[in-house]
Amino acid sequence: MTTHPAQLARLGHGLTVADAMDLCNYQIADDSTADRANDILRSAHVAFLLVRDHDGRCEGLVTRTGLHSFLTRSGSERTAISSTSHQRGPFAWPTLNLALASLAMQIKHLTLWPVVDDDGYILGVLTADRAAGLLAASPV
Known part of the structure; x- marks a missing residue:
């Protein structure tokens, strides 16, 4: 049809x-690290974080699944969210x-x-x- x-x-x-x-209380800056995002996801028991840029505008959405490949390799403490595989616009x-x-x-x-x-x-x-x-x- x-x-x-x-x-x-x-x-x-x-x-x-x-x-x-729904309102979303969990957000993260795009220059935050993948490790930091993972810490927030785990401690807040949420499935996703909205990602905002340096001006506070929506950059996208990140999930544990999207972070997985970045967390399993060394150097994840320096990998910025903006470099990860996350859902981006349009919104x-x-x-x-x-x-x-x-x-x-x-x-x-x-x-x-x-x-x-x-x-x-x-x-x-x-x-x-x-x-x-x-x-x-x-x-x-």
């Missing part, structure tokens, strides 16, 4: 990413139609998608599970 933009607009009855996003924005965002996440095989404002600052994160749950609960 092919879904067209007009069909997507009807799905979810106007739900947007802002309706589904979702809060006014994006939730059905369209969900479709984009499916196409890009994303389970998490950072949400940013017009200036690129982190607002939160959209999870595929939350988006799917809200869309399934929304009357069509």
